[in-house]
Each structure stands twice: as C-alpha cells, then as structure tokens.
Amino acid sequence: MMSFHGHNSAMHSDELLAQVAALPALPGVYRYFDAADQLLYVGKARDLKKRVSSYFQKTHGGTRIGHMVASIARMETTVVRSEAEALLLENNLIKALGPKYNILFRDDKSYPYLKITGAGPTELSTSRQTAPSDFPRVAYYRGAVDKKHRYFGPFPNAWAVKESILLLQKVFRLRTCEDTVFMNRTRPCLLYQIKRCSGPCVHYIAPAEYAEDVRNAERFLDGETQLVLKGLEQRMMAHAEKLEFEQAAELRNQMGALSRVLHQQSVDTGSDKDADILAVKVQGGRACVNLAMVRGGRHLGDRPYFPSHVDDAVALQAAEAESDAQAAVPVEVQVLEAFIAQHYTGVPVPPLLITSEAVSKDLIAALSADSGQRVTSQHQPREQRRQWLEMAEKNAALQLARLLAEEGSQQARTRALVEALDLAPDALEQFRIECFDISHTAGEATQASCVVFQQHRMQSSEYRRFKIEGITGGDDYAAMRQVLTRRYAKFSPQAIAQAAAEAAEATEAGPQAEAPPPPSKARMPDLVLVDGGRGQVSMAREVFQNLGLDIGLIVGVEKGEGRKVGLEELVFADGRPKAQLARDSAALMLVAQIRDEAHRFAITGMRAARAKVRTGGSRIEEIPGIGPKRRARLLQRFGGVRGVAAASVDDIATVEGVSRELAERIYKALH
The missing domain is CATH 1.10.150.20 (5' to 3' exonuclease, C-terminal subdomain)
Structure with missing residues (x-):
C-alpha cells in the first residue's frame, strides 16, 4: 500500500487514504465530496492512481486547491475504457450535478424552434369548407418536438425565430394565426392587407397553391434558396405562357421579395449550411462564450454564456498539470472545451465548429462518437468563416464588458430575467413587464390589479385597478379572464385592423368628418406575469388565443410555501416545462420583486374598496x-x-x- 505524508493526509480518514492507495492505474473519472455530502469536484485522468494520489501527497497550504482538499470527506471513482469516454462522463456529471470547483455552464433554457404545423391537405377538396389543417401555420415553438409537425432549428434566441417568421410572411405569405381565429374569420385581417398573408381563412388561395408556398418555405429554411428561386421562375413562366398575367405577377413579386431577403442576409452560397461559431473572452475573473449559429446558410444570430467557478477550476487544473509535469492549458481553452463538452450533451451538434481557440482533437472525436456524425473543428478560418468568427469574438468581448459593468445593479436583474426566459427585447431600457393579481374580500368586491415594470424600475404612475363585475364571487379564473380581455383586446389584430380602417374612412371623408383619436402610446408588454399557477396560466392562454396574441408572452408565478422567495416555480403558457430559478438568481429576485409589488398594490386597492363601502365612496x-x-x-x-x-x-x-x-x-x- 502507498503511504501518504505531509499536511493533507493527517486531515483525512484512514478509510479514504486506503481507497486512494487501492486505485488502479487506468483511465477514469473521480468525484470528491465534503462532510455534508456536497459534490466538490469532478475530474478525469489517464491514470486514476497517479492523478488522485497527487492531491493527497502534497501540502497545498491556503491555496484554493488546499481549501478543497481539506474539505474532502469521501470519494467515488468510475473506471472507463478510454480517455474520450472519461471526457464525456466527466462533463455529463458536471452538467447534471454542478460541482463547486469545476467550470460550470448553467443552461436551464430550452432552445426555440420554428414550427410549421401539420403536413397540409391529404385530399384536395373542391368544397369551400376548409379546415385549419389544410393550411399549415408557421409559429414560434418551445418544448419537445413530435412527428406531426415540421420543426426548424434550434435557433439561438426568440428574436431569431421571430425574424425568420417575418421573412416567411413577407416572401411566402404563410399564416400565423391560431386555429380558433382562422375558423371564425369572415373577412381577411390586417396581415392580408399589408401582404403578409395570402388569406386562406377566407378562401383567397387554394389549398394546392398554399401547399406549394409551404414547400418553398421549408426549402428556404433548409438552405435550398436557389432551388426555390428556380421553381418560382418556372411557375411564373408557365402562367405567362397561359396569359395568366396576374398570377405571373404575384410570383414575380415573390421572387423579388426572396431576392431582397437573400441580399440583406448576406447568405453564403458555399458549403457552410450548418455551423456553430464559438468565441471566448476571459477578464476580471469572469468569462464569456459567445455562440453564433448558421443554419441553412443563414447567420441566425448569437447567444452569450457565462460560466461560474472559473478561477477555482483554473487553479485546480494548473495543479493537475504540474503534477503531470505538463504545461498548463490556457484558461480560454479550458473554458471553451468545458462549454463544448457540456453544451452539446443532448443538443444537436452541427458538422462544423469554428472556434476562437484550438481545442483538443480528442474532444472533437468524442463529440463525433457521441452524436453519431462526423464533427470537425476549425481554429483559423478564412473568408466568410473568418468574418463570422471576428463578429463572434467582438460580441463576446462586448457581452463580458457589459456583465462586469452591470453586476449587482438593477440592470443586471433585468438582463438576468431576459436571459433566463430567453426573451429578445429591442432595447433593454424599454423592456416592459405587466403583472396581474386578483384580490377580493370574502369573495366580494373583486378587484384585479396591474403593475408595470419598465426602464429597470416599477412605474407606479402606470399601475391600474380593474373593478370586476358579473362573475361568481371568489371565481379568480373568471376575474383573470375579464381583466386580461379588457387590458389587451385593443392590441388584437382585429382591433388594429378596425382602427386602421376607421382612420382611412375618416381621411377619405374630408375635414368635415370627426377627426380620429390620436394614436395611443400604449403597447403590448414584452412579458405578462400572472400571480398563479397552471390554472391561471391556462385562462390567460385562452384569452390570448381568442385575441390572436402571442401566448409566449405569458408566464405564471406559482407561489412557494408561505410566498418565500426561492420556492417559486415559473409556469409557461407555450408548453415549456416548469422552471425553477436558483435561489440566488438575479432573475428570481426581479420576479419576486414584481410579484410582491402586484400583491401589495392589490391589497391597498382591496382596503380602499372596503373603505369606500363604509364611507360612501x-x-x-x-x-x-x-x-x-x-x-x-x-x-x-x-x-x-x-x-x-x-x-x-x-x-x-x-x-x-x-x-x-x-x-x-x-x-x-x-x-
């Protein structure tokens, strides 16, 4: 048995030291736990015996590694067949268990997708009675994918999906409305009037023609843009030969719109249809990995990731390199390799990774084996790839500088919530949240309250109370339905179209007509918080669907026991699984702050309502x-x-x- 000398061995039990001495000289993964059974560190080794022994043989003093080694109470090891297998197991454990001394990327967000519903009509009916399923809908989507619909992505953020949907509306004029809205239309909505939809709800396009537009949209998303343009040109010429000039002109306009989109997007027509660009920046003890995505030849945007425990992990890995008599790996490489190993666990990996640092060939080989497809990495690219990488590097530096400047401030809370929920506001200053709370006295004098958060603070001058009438006392769901309908009905596509039509009529009628009201400064919020769980969220979803509004804006705050901060769960209307933010999360602090302010405002309103009853108003x-x-x-x-x-x-x-x-x-x- 190997003997251990020095300061550290005296701190540990004979049982632990015997376990270390009995380790085999084989590749594997080891895990250290403290006395409270909290996981401290996960490491991999080519030789388990040599690596783990080095921790207990030396005196590390008051260094970071010394503090960790002094805390070790027990150890677990797993022998594997190869270093590649050890690498994958190590990072699966880090991602799942979040040890204190490893570089850790918290990725509690699911990626958004673009969804095209159904597969179109199975039989082309000559009847004018058409179902929503005859005309597939394009929509923003999160959650598990199924085989009933087609999904494109993943996209780096919500903005990228919504931008792509807008492109499909401009070029292919696919519908975005909910089925309930589609089935109840008697005239086309505003989107038809501004040439963003072909009006399938009122039979302005045949199912077969619409299906062709859907096929072209799918080809465009797959990167087959030249094939789409060629097909449109052939259809245009066929119509022209039959003297169907109106249809030919429509296709010519579609080609023009697609050509403009391609020009604006600077689409690379080479072989790079799918690639991820990864740039890392480290400064001030913090790090940022910026991930940019290219899908179907289009650059979809990027997304920053900020790991924790960087300093501790770097100190430990430097000590490990010293014990192996090897040069320490640069911190940027460590961070980037940790991201690649953790991020692509359970996430589709593209065939090409373009990286700002040269990463381990063993890591890329392990990634290929795990994903079942050949993955390559490139460190010093040229031409288009070089431009992509330079852009990602610049964004990584900007995001890290912003993080260091904002940490601890109210702006940091706002940004943390935006990132945790994967929202994409046009400007963080204008990011707007509205939160609703229902209150009543023993089922009577029901009131709904709405508080507003914008420009990083509560906007008390914009708070509103709604007197709820015509419902059964104590029916909070009916109260929520009423207040949301009253608050947001004016933002529905139907209301906007009607207002536009009335304004146009007033203009045509001349100066004698009554002038239309000035345009309202009010706008839809970027997030609607509902103080309640699944029931209230389902009610809010129903209201938004009936109004034709985006259900992705709705988030419910399910109360923890005794309204304690840290026990809340977030419930989403768009089908995502519940989320529980970390207790020390800045995003959770902001959610709790807004929820508590809504509750406070509701209680003061309820007391005022009681006072009115007693004093006559x-x-x-x-x-x-x-x-x-x-x-x-x-x-x-x-x-x-x-x-x-x-x-x-x-x-x-x-x-x-x-x-x-x-x-x-x-x-x-x-x-």
Whole structure:
C-alpha cells in the first residue's frame, strides 16, 4: 500500500487514504465530496492512481486547491475504457450535478424552434369548407418536438425565430394565426392587407397553391434558396405562357421579395449550411462564450454564456498539470472545451465548429462518437468563416464588458430575467413587464390589479385597478379572464385592423368628418406575469388565443410555501416545462420583486374598496400619485374626504409629500 505524508493526509480518514492507495492505474473519472455530502469536484485522468494520489501527497497550504482538499470527506471513482469516454462522463456529471470547483455552464433554457404545423391537405377538396389543417401555420415553438409537425432549428434566441417568421410572411405569405381565429374569420385581417398573408381563412388561395408556398418555405429554411428561386421562375413562366398575367405577377413579386431577403442576409452560397461559431473572452475573473449559429446558410444570430467557478477550476487544473509535469492549458481553452463538452450533451451538434481557440482533437472525436456524425473543428478560418468568427469574438468581448459593468445593479436583474426566459427585447431600457393579481374580500368586491415594470424600475404612475363585475364571487379564473380581455383586446389584430380602417374612412371623408383619436402610446408588454399557477396560466392562454396574441408572452408565478422567495416555480403558457430559478438568481429576485409589488398594490386597492363601502365612496386613491401614505396624511389633516374637498390648493400643498402640482391635481379631481 502507498503511504501518504505531509499536511493533507493527517486531515483525512484512514478509510479514504486506503481507497486512494487501492486505485488502479487506468483511465477514469473521480468525484470528491465534503462532510455534508456536497459534490466538490469532478475530474478525469489517464491514470486514476497517479492523478488522485497527487492531491493527497502534497501540502497545498491556503491555496484554493488546499481549501478543497481539506474539505474532502469521501470519494467515488468510475473506471472507463478510454480517455474520450472519461471526457464525456466527466462533463455529463458536471452538467447534471454542478460541482463547486469545476467550470460550470448553467443552461436551464430550452432552445426555440420554428414550427410549421401539420403536413397540409391529404385530399384536395373542391368544397369551400376548409379546415385549419389544410393550411399549415408557421409559429414560434418551445418544448419537445413530435412527428406531426415540421420543426426548424434550434435557433439561438426568440428574436431569431421571430425574424425568420417575418421573412416567411413577407416572401411566402404563410399564416400565423391560431386555429380558433382562422375558423371564425369572415373577412381577411390586417396581415392580408399589408401582404403578409395570402388569406386562406377566407378562401383567397387554394389549398394546392398554399401547399406549394409551404414547400418553398421549408426549402428556404433548409438552405435550398436557389432551388426555390428556380421553381418560382418556372411557375411564373408557365402562367405567362397561359396569359395568366396576374398570377405571373404575384410570383414575380415573390421572387423579388426572396431576392431582397437573400441580399440583406448576406447568405453564403458555399458549403457552410450548418455551423456553430464559438468565441471566448476571459477578464476580471469572469468569462464569456459567445455562440453564433448558421443554419441553412443563414447567420441566425448569437447567444452569450457565462460560466461560474472559473478561477477555482483554473487553479485546480494548473495543479493537475504540474503534477503531470505538463504545461498548463490556457484558461480560454479550458473554458471553451468545458462549454463544448457540456453544451452539446443532448443538443444537436452541427458538422462544423469554428472556434476562437484550438481545442483538443480528442474532444472533437468524442463529440463525433457521441452524436453519431462526423464533427470537425476549425481554429483559423478564412473568408466568410473568418468574418463570422471576428463578429463572434467582438460580441463576446462586448457581452463580458457589459456583465462586469452591470453586476449587482438593477440592470443586471433585468438582463438576468431576459436571459433566463430567453426573451429578445429591442432595447433593454424599454423592456416592459405587466403583472396581474386578483384580490377580493370574502369573495366580494373583486378587484384585479396591474403593475408595470419598465426602464429597470416599477412605474407606479402606470399601475391600474380593474373593478370586476358579473362573475361568481371568489371565481379568480373568471376575474383573470375579464381583466386580461379588457387590458389587451385593443392590441388584437382585429382591433388594429378596425382602427386602421376607421382612420382611412375618416381621411377619405374630408375635414368635415370627426377627426380620429390620436394614436395611443400604449403597447403590448414584452412579458405578462400572472400571480398563479397552471390554472391561471391556462385562462390567460385562452384569452390570448381568442385575441390572436402571442401566448409566449405569458408566464405564471406559482407561489412557494408561505410566498418565500426561492420556492417559486415559473409556469409557461407555450408548453415549456416548469422552471425553477436558483435561489440566488438575479432573475428570481426581479420576479419576486414584481410579484410582491402586484400583491401589495392589490391589497391597498382591496382596503380602499372596503373603505369606500363604509364611507360612501372616495376618489382620492384614484388620483395618480396618491398612495396609502399621502391619502392617510390628507385625511388626517382635513378630517376626512369632505374636508379635503373643501380645502384650497394652497392648503392641500401644505401637507407633507404633496407638491403644488399634485395639490392642483387633487383639487381638480375632487371638484
């Protein structure tokens, strides 16, 4: 048996040291645990006996590795057949178990896909009665894929999917509406009028022609753009020969739209249909890996990943390299290899990886074996690939600089939530969240409250309360249906189309006609939070589907025990599995902050409603800028609502916290 000397061996049990001494000189994976059975570190070795022994033979002092070794209480090992197998097992364990001293990429997000529903009509009916399944719909999708529909992706973010859907609307005019909306149309919606849809809901296009557009859209997404253009040209010439000039002109316009898209996208017509570009940047103890995706020859955008435990893992790997008498691997390479090994576990891997650092050939070989297809990597590319890599490197540096500047700030919370839910706002400053809460007193005086978060803070001037009427007392689901319908009906495609039509009619009628109302500054939020679980989310989903709005905006906050922060789960309306953010997550902190503010606002509204019943009514709390504290001060100073109503503007302005402007607002509201 090998003997152990030095400071570290005295800290460990004879049983552990005997286990180390009995290890075989074979490739394998080892795992260290502390006294509380928390996983500290996962490592791989060509020679288990030599590598693990090195930890216990040396005195590491007060270094990071010394702290870890002193904490080891027990160990587990697994012998494998090859180094490649050890590499895959090591990173599967790191990804699944999250040890404290390994470079760890937390990827709790599922990738979005573009979905084309169904497979179109099986029999072309001559009847005018058509079903939604005769006209496949293009949609944003997350979750498990099935064989009933066609899926394209994965895409790096939601923005990339929505941009691709917009392209398909412009060029192929495929429908995006829900089946419930499709079945109840009697005239085409605004999308038809702006040439983003061919109007299948009102029989403006035959199923066979629509199916041809779907096939071309699928070819375009697969990167077969030249084939699509050639097919459109042949169809156009055939119509022209039959003197069907209107149909020929439509196809000519479609070709023009597709050509413009191809030009804007700078599509590479070479062999690079599918590739991932990976760039790494390390600074200030933090690291960023920027992943850009090319699919079907189109650059779809990128996505940053920020690993944890970088400093600890680098220190440990430097010690391991020293014990093996080898040069330490640069930190950038360690981070990039950790990302590749962890990220492509359970995620489709493209045939080409373009990397900012040269990565291990063994890693790429293991990736090929695991995925069942040949994967190659390129470190110093040329031409188009070089441009892609330079862009990814620049974005990695920008994302890391932003992270270092924002950490600990409210902006960091906003960005953390955007990244955790994989949203893609146009500008983080304008990212808008609306959160709803239902409250009532013993089933009576039901109210719904809406609070607004924008520009990294709560916007109290935009909070709203809704008096819920015409429902059974205590029916929170019916209350949620009513408030969401009232809040968002004006944003439905039908309402927008109607408003556009009314504005056009008013313009045609001349100056004598009543002028249309000025355009509203209101807009749909980027996220709708519902204080409740699956039931409330299902109700919100139903409302959004009926209005023709994006159900992907809806997220439910399912309460933890006693509303404790850290026990909440997020429930999604678009079919994604529930998500539980880490207790120390900045994203969770923001969700809890907004949820609690909605609850607070709802309770103050409920108390005000009770006070109204008792006092015969008061409009003070309905004045923007008057919260519970200012209301209490006003009532206390003037002896009640009537006293406030009898006071002058100058008198009201003497109350603490009431400016001259607010005093004038109060006076006008009460007179």
